[in-house]
């Protein structure tokens with residue numbers, strides 16, 4: 210489904226503080242599987258996710274999505290692909306403050322021009338599924354960490370993406386909540402989604418739902434598992 | 436097409452909700468903006484309306500006015516002066532005018548009494564301006580009576596009211612017949628308030644004035660052009676002063692809006708990042724921010740303009756009294772005739788809505804074109 214060939218990413222290229230966060234990654238991710246990236250802090254996990262998720266472009270190398278080279282596409286197309294193919298759950302959840310949970314969930318769908326009643330029906334169904342429907346009308350900043358994360362997951366799913374990308378999804382949760390999250394991951398997998406996430410957490414890496422753990426160090430792969 | 440409309444609707448909805456979640460900032464912005472539009476629009480509406488009034492006054496006033504001066508004061512002018520002036524070459528016609536002021540104790544108001552040349556008014560009848568009609572709640576057919584100079588009662592039957600062409604000219608008018616006028620004030624036949632002269636060739640006005648002055652040394656001659664110049668300079672001076680104030684206000688506004696709009700908070704930058712990360716295009720983000728700017732500036736514009744309109748035309752431009760109402764000495768009480776100039780509205784619109792919207796969009800543009808991967812940090 211996703212194939213990286215010799216992907217490198219430099220920050221501040223050509224300047225004094227040039228830094229290569231990824232130094233030649235070859236990797237392929239199968240559809241419908243759950244893949245976890247792990248590695249020490251600064252090893253390039255987040256950077257890798259941004260490249261896969263079309264949030265950024267590699268400095269060199271190729272990123273292929275379903276046999277289509279997306280590494281060289283202009284911003285507009287990347288946005289299109291991002292919107293239709295990927296759903297993101299950010300580490301800090303990144304909900305917009307001051308508006309309700311359900312509005313946060315609907316935001317990614319606004320540019321698609323979907324009818325509002327249909328949209329809010331869909332958002333409600335998702336919140337229902339994630340067991341957070343009672344909080345639909347709460348403002349985002351009132352939610353607890355676990356609630357905020359589930360709202361963030363609902364937002365990631367609103368455009369029905371094929372791939373869900375989660376960066377450190379359990380870093381802000383206690384172990385109870387982390388288990389709950391992994392249960393959600395399981396249902397996502399059952400519904401045929403591809404899940405990519407990063408984690409330090411051994412609990413995450415060792416769960417049955419995870420199909421593959423990819424280790425990174427200093428911007429390079431140290432592959433294990435499978 | 437349908438989805439295009441849906442998209443715009445969704446954007447607008449989201450715009451409104453994001454404005455309402457920054458309620459403090461939005462309301463503050465709206466308040467400052469509204470008051471600036473209010474002041475600008477008030478000045479524009481006021482000066483424009485008053486100039487128009489003045490123009491109407493002047494069109495109706497004669498080219499040359501002759502008043503008799505006795506001991507440095509304006510006095511009644513005898514009819515024989517008429518013949519003297521008629522004899523001067525280049526004079527087309529001379530008319531004796533009768534006018535004055537009448538205090539009406541029951542309404543505590545001053546009326547301007549005049550004897551019009553046409554239409555002739557029958558004795559016992561009166562035609563009134565609309566301010567008079569309002570003050571006395573008089574309608575055609577009603578009777579109004581006044582005490583004449585000798586204490587006798589003079590009664591008038593209201594024959595009609597004059598429409599509001601110009602507040603300054605007609606609002607306080609009280610048009611009566613010559614007979615009644617003379618009886619009311621005790622002015623004998625053969626005396627007039629002043630003389631109105633019209634000339635055959637407008638370019639000779641100056642020369643004719645000199646001739647009148649030579650023939651009738653105890654008169655003062657007032658030329659319409661002079662009045663015009665006086666008015667203009669009065670307006671220009673006052674307007675100039677206001678413009679200086681305005682320039683200051685606009686400058687302050689520009690700085691303010693730049694500060695407010697361009698100083699994107701970290702929070703706003705983060706939000707833009709989030710929107711882009713979840714699949715908004717740069718164009719969508721900019722459209723959203725532009726809509727925000729437009730909603731604020733448009734409502735401020737409408738609100739400010741409506742307030743200014745009410746202020747100028749219904750509350751007598753009360754706030755400008757110190758600056759602009761030297762006028763009021765000449766015309767004790769007036770309400771300006773509402774008058775709106777489209778070009779003026781367009782100008783004001785352009786100078787307020789446009790800069791603000793641009794000031795909002797520029798920094799957003801810069802923020803919106805950065806890569807969205809920052810939100811992952």
Ligand SMILES: Nc1ncnc2c1ncn2[C@@H]1O[C@H](COP(=O)(O)OP(=O)(O)OP(=O)(O)O)[C@@H](O)[C@H]1O
Pocket residue numbers: 220221228229230248249250251252253254255256257
């Ligand atoms: N915009 C940037 N400019 C410069 N350096 C950057 C930038 N973004 C990331 N880096 C660097 O790239 C390296 C990899 O960062 P990345 O966030 O991918 O690490 P990570 O594996 O996700 O770490 P963590 O587990 O702490 O989240 C880090 O050393 C980081 O300092």
Ligand SMILES: [Mg+2]
Pocket residue numbers: 254255256376407
């Ligand atoms: Mg990271």
